[in-house]
Amino acid sequence: MAYLRVAVDVPLPTLFDYRWDGRADAALGRLALVPFGRRQTIGVVLEVASKPAVAPERVKPALRLIEDIPPLSAEILDLLRFCSDYYHHPIGEVVHNALPQGLRAIRSSVRKQAAAFALAEAGEAALADGALRRAPALAALLERIANCQSVYLANLAAAERRHLKVLRDRGYVREWICPEAAREAPQSAVAPPPVLTQEQSAVLRAIAQSASGFRPWLLQGVTGSGKTEVYLRLVDSVLRGRGQVLLLVPEISLTPQLEERVRNRFPGHGIVMLHSGLSNEIRTRNWLAAQSGEAAIVLGTRSAVFVPMPQLQLIVVDEEHDASYKQLDAVRYCARDLAIWRARQRAIPVVLGSATPSLESFYAAQRGRYAVLRLTQRVTSHVHPRITLVPTTGERLIEGFAAALTRAIAERLRNDQQVLVFINRRGYSPVLYCSACTWTAGCPRCSARLVLHTTRPRLVCHHCGHAEAVAITCPQCGGLDLQPIGHGTQRIESALHRVFPQARLLRIDRDTTQGARHWPQMRRAIEDRQVDLLIGTQLLAKGHDFPALSLVCVLNADQSLYSTDFRASEQLFAQLMQVAGRAGRGEVPGDVLIQTAFPAHPLYQAVYAQSYEAFAQTLLSERRAAGFPPFVHQAMLRAESGKMAQTIAFLESAVRLGEGISEGVTIFDPAPAVMARLNGRERAQLLVQSSSRTRLHRFLDQWLTALRANAATSARWVIDVDPLEV
DNA sequence: AGCACGCCGACT
DNA sequence: GTCGGCGTGCTC
Numbered sequence: 001m002a003y004l005r006v007a008v009d010v011p012l013p014t015l016f017d018y019r020w021d022g023r024a025d026a027a028l029g030r031l032a033l034v035p036f037g038r039r040q041t042i043g044v045v046l047e048v049a050s051k052p053a054v055a056p057e058r059v060k061p062a063l064r065l066i067e068d069i070p071p072l073s074a075e076i077l078d079l080l081r082f083c084s085d086y087y088h089h090p091i092g093e094v095v096h097n098a099l100p101q102g103l104r105a106i107r108s109s110v111r112k113q114a115a116a117f118a119l120a121e122a123g124e125a126a127l128a129d130g131a132l133r134r135a136p137a138l139a140a141l142l143e144r145i146a147n148c149q150s151v152y153l154a155n156l157a158a159a160e161r162r163h164l165k166v167l168r169d170r171g172y173v174r175e176w177i178c179p180e181a182a183r184e185a186p187q188s189a190v191a192p193p194p195v196l197t198q199e200q201s202a203v204l205r206a207i208a209q210s211a212s213g214f215r216p217w218l219l220q221g222v223t224g225s226g227k228t229e230v231y232l233r234l235v236d237s238v239l240r241g242r243g244q245v246l247l248l249v250p251e252i253s254l255t256p257q258l259e260e261r262v263r264n265r266f267p268g269h270g271i272v273m274l275h276s277g278l279s280n281e282i283r284t285r286n287w288l289a290a291q292s293g294e295a296a297i298v299l300g301t302r303s304a305v306f307v308p309m310p311q312l313q314l315i316v317v318d319e320e321h322d323a324s325y326k327q328l329d330a331v332r333y334c335a336r337d338l339a340i341w342r343a344r345q346r347a348i349p350v351v352l353g354s355a356t357p358s359l360e361s362f363y364a365a366q367r368g369r370y371a372v373l374r375l376t377q378r379v380t381s382h383v384h385p386r387i388t389l390v391p392t393t394g395e396r397l398i399e400g401f402a403a404a405l406t407r408a409i410a411e412r413l414r415n416d417q418q419v420l421v422f423i424n425r426r427g428y429s430p431v432l433y434c435s436a437c438t439w440t441a442g443c444p445r446c447s448a449r450l451v452l453h454t455t456r457p458r459l460v461c462h463h464c465g466h467a468e469a470v471a472i473t474c475p476q477c478g479g480l481d482l483q484p485i486g487h488g489t490q491r492i493e494s495a496l497h498r499v500f501p502q503a504r505l506l507r508i509d510r511d512t513t514q515g516a517r518h519w520p521q522m523r524r525a526i527e528d529r530q531v532d533l534l535i536g537t538q539l540l541a542k543g544h545d546f547p548a549l550s551l552v553c554v555l556n557a558d559q560s561l562y563s564t565d566f567r568a569s570e571q572l573f574a575q576l577m578q579v580a581g582r583a584g585r586g587e588v589p590g591d592v593l594i595q596t597a598f599p600a601h602p603l604y605q606a607v608y609a610q611s612y613e614a615f616a617q618t619l620l621s622e623r624r625a626a627g628f629p630p631f632v633h634q635a636m637l638r639a640e641s642g643k644m645a646q647t648i649a650f651l652e653s654a655v656r657l658g659e660g661i662s663e664g665v666t667i668f669d670p671a672p673a674v675m676a677r678l679n680g681r682e683r684a685q686l687l688v689q690s691s692s693r694t695r696l697h698r699f700l701d702q703w704l705t706a707l708r709a710n711a712a713t714s715a716r717w718v719i720d721v722d723p724l725e726v
Numbered sequence: 727a728g729c730a731c732g733c734c735g736a737c738t
Numbered sequence: 739g740t741c742g743g744c745g746t747g748c749t750c
Binding site: 003005006008010012016017034035038055059060713 | 745746748749750
């Protein structure tokens with residue numbers, strides 16, 4: 001008689017034991033159907049034991065093991081356990097977060113067509129004229145489809161499926177085939193790999209000559225220096241040895257371009273994507289292909305760090321500094337950090353690539369924990385973009401533009417080159433303001449202002465999705481003079497349209513790409529020179545290669561300087577370097593104009609000099625002096641409830657629970673979150689930190705146990721280890 | 727998280 | 739008189 005210790009998808013920090021009469025060794029890592037309370041659920045067998053951990057009479061028998069899927073390897077189970085321990089998150093949720101949702105319903109789902117639905121024109125009209133006023137459930141579902149992206153049938157609850165059917169019958173939504181499923185792989189002739197620069201060769205030589213085994217490499221390469229080519233050469237050598245490679249990228253919008261490049265380079269090798277833009281069915285299929293070894297290359301976002309790869313020999317984390325590697329809900333893990341753990345576990349190299357490494361990585365390199373590789377020269381015209389800071393003080397801005405910008409744009413357009421105007425804010429204007437009484441439009445559910453949108457005229461909350469009709473008169477004083485203050489992409493677009501009526505404009509933000517769905521067509525339009533002037537948010541800042549783009553204008557960067565987050569300047573610097581890197585990737589040298597009220601600010605001076613090293617060194621000294629990461633390790637207890645006083649009271653009780661056990665750990669005072677009110681919930685946070693990671697984790701273990709035992713239902717809470725937002 | 731049990735208000 | 743609100747408690 002054996003006992004299976006099963007991870008069940010519940011927020012409890014324990015495994016659940018089940019009796020099992022069959023062969024026990026074959027059960028490890030398998031999915032198991034088990035009774036749980038009054039229902040049945042699918043869990044994962046994490047351990048097999050000869051004795052139960054609870055009283056034997058409480059133990060029920062497991063119903064059956066799922067034999068259709070190979071078991072998870074001991075290696076993956078270890079990774080999941082580590083993730084649960086390190087991030088202090090319930091093991092069951094960690095396990096289920098790591099697996100593709102389709103796995104549990106494997107047989108029914110894999111065979112089915114990828115059935116997804118997107119908003120049709122009739123649906124858009126219905127939303128606009130309020131035809132569904134009397135059917136709030138239908139309206140809510142339609143709104144959801146309209147706001148985010150397409151909705152997959154498999155992701156909907158039974159009631160929602162019925163609603164979807166109604167929407168389809170009325171023609172409000174149409175079926176939408178996931179591109180991954182519909183794509184016919186066009187196998188063009190394999191292009192010969194480009195000739196390597198001296199630096200690239202040197203980097204590859206260094207990696208090739210190093211001893212095998214665990215080795216973290218920090219590949220610091222300026223934008224355009226050919227980091228991707230280095231990755232591809234490394235992939236090539238792994239493939240020659242019949243190994244598998246995991247390539248992590250920060251966002252979905254980056255995958256199609258890289259995917260194309262990888263597919264063209266390695267035709268005949270199994271290459272699969274793993275990201276949230278795929279249907280459950282396809283994600284499951286790709287996941288299984290990786291697990292079986294059939295896929296030699298996995299190209300994925302954050303969650304792909306958990307995919308089983310029996311022949312894994314190399315992990316690449318591209319743009320390692322990017323914040324999207326950190327998951328901000330559910331299990332708050334960092335895929336970059338888990339990738340490093342996984343590489344150590346397997347004793348393989350891991351390459352972290354970035355033009356502007358995170359200070360954590362920079363510091364690790366300085367202490368000799370990572371080996372540094374540098375690419376300092378651009379591959380193409382050998383010219384770094386020229387950066388100019390355009391002061392706005394004393395300047396009369398016209399529609400948000402200093403004269404120097406308008407002139408530069410006009411000149412590039414005359415010379416038939418492309419221009420990118422970068423402004424990291426969606427919508428028309430971020431504030432709607434009453435000039436009579438100073439009222440501004442605010443979100444009823446969040447402590448945020450509503451953003452005015454004009455393409456579909458609405459006031460929208462960018463935090464909770466709340467949308468309402470645009471006020472005509474001030475709700476406070478009845479005044480008629482409501483003014484949009486500040487600029488977003490839509491306003492910049494219409495301003496540019498007035499100034500350059502002959503130019504072909506394309507606005508690229510979450511509203512026009514519909515969650516990256518329209519992005520491939522847009523990218524093609526840019527490449528085919530059907531566009532002269534691009535207006536984009538950070539979606540456009542990353543990784544793309546547009547040879548005809550020779551001028552980048554940055555508006556509104558100063559915004560971040562006011563942030564209270566100690567990481568803001570690190571992130572702004574990275575972002576500016578990244579956008580700047582979009583300019584001049586072809587034959588024409590690139591120019592970057594950054595409009596700012598503080599051209600003398602050290603951050604802008606560092607951007608101007610394009611000197612990452614010096615700036616990183618400065619920030620690092622500041623962090624050391626202030627006692628911030630990476631010199632201390634932090635965890636944030638985040639709590640929310642209906643009332644701020646209640647949330648704070650909960651955190652205060654948490655402080656008291658921690659006081660006796662906090663040796664070597666500093667517990668700060670509870671404070672309201674930056675977004676104090678979100679979605680009608682009032683949020684606050686409590687920072688704990690220690691110079692010793694071990695001490696911090698020992699403390700967290702005890703503290704969270706006490707917190708759970710005290711069943712404080714007054715607030716809902718989560719722990720965030722290595723928080724990015726403080 | 728689900729899903730039960732359990733005890734107090736407005737409806738056929 | 740019942741349907742149903744969400745407080746509290748458990749899940750091997």
